[in-house]
Amino acid sequence: MPLYHRHYTPGHLQFITTSVYRRPQLFRSERLAHHFVDVLRELRAEMKFTLIGWVLMPEHFHVLLRADPADTTTLIIQQLKQQSAIRILSTLKHHAQYPWCGKMLARLRLPPTVHDASHFRVWQRRFHPFNVYSEKKYFEKLNYMHNNLVKRGLVAHPGDWPWSSWRFYYRGDSSLLTMDR
Numbered sequence: 001m002p003l004y005h006r007h008y009t010p011g012h013l014q015f016i017t018t019s020v021y022r023r024p025q026l027f028r029s030e031r032l033a034h035h036f037v038d039v040l041r042e043l044r045a046e047m048k049f050t051l052i053g054w055v056l057m058p059e060h061f062h063v064l065l066r067a068d069p070a071d072t073t074t075l076i077i078q079q080l081k082q083q084s085a086i087r088i089l090s091t092l093k094h095h096a097q098y099p100w101c102g103k104m105l106a107r108l109r110l111p112p113t114v115h116d117a118s119h120f121r122v123w124q125r126r127f128h129p130f131n132v133y134s135e136k137k138y139f140e141k142l143n144y145m146h147n148n149l150v151k152r153g154l155v156a157h158p159g160d161w162p163w164s165s166w167r168f169y170y171r172g173d174s175s176l177l178t179m180d181r
Contacts, residue, residue, distance in 0.1 A: 008070035018127035025058035035087040055164035085122035
């Protein structure tokens with residue numbers, strides 16, 4: 001597997017995108033979406049990063065964050081993916097008798113040719129960081145996250161989707177997560 005070197009500029013925001021392995025729409029489940037949000041909240045408290053924005057789509061997520069030191073960004077995303085995967089797989093396995101959960105587990109099952117100790121994968125291995133280097137890019141990425149839901153036809157208005165920072169910014173709703181302005 002190739003080694004990827006990423007450079008995170010101290011003080012800059014990072015716009016991160018990562019997808020669910022094989023892209024099943026896991027986060028159509030409110031329970032699984034709550035697992036993701038809970039882990040994000042817990043990691044933020046533990047690792048003390050600045051969270052500016054987020055959106056959890058049915059099969060991927062975006063976060064806009066600043067880590068201090070900047071090179072801990074990879075560790076933050078690694079922990080977010082790992083801890084949320086543990087909770088998600090536990091829930092799916094516990095409820096595997098229900099058709100939707102069984103179907104999702106089947107989609108997340110690794111092929112037998114994968115030489116790994118695990119049998120399932122929730123997240124794609126890689127994630128895609130983008131260094132946000134200006135105020136213009138900051139607003140561009142935040143607006144992209146919030147409006148991606150409408151563009152994809154998931155909702156008519158960004159406020160109709162509960163799994164994003166839009167409600168914090170435009171309704172003052174911090175019931176899921178409070179953002180750092």
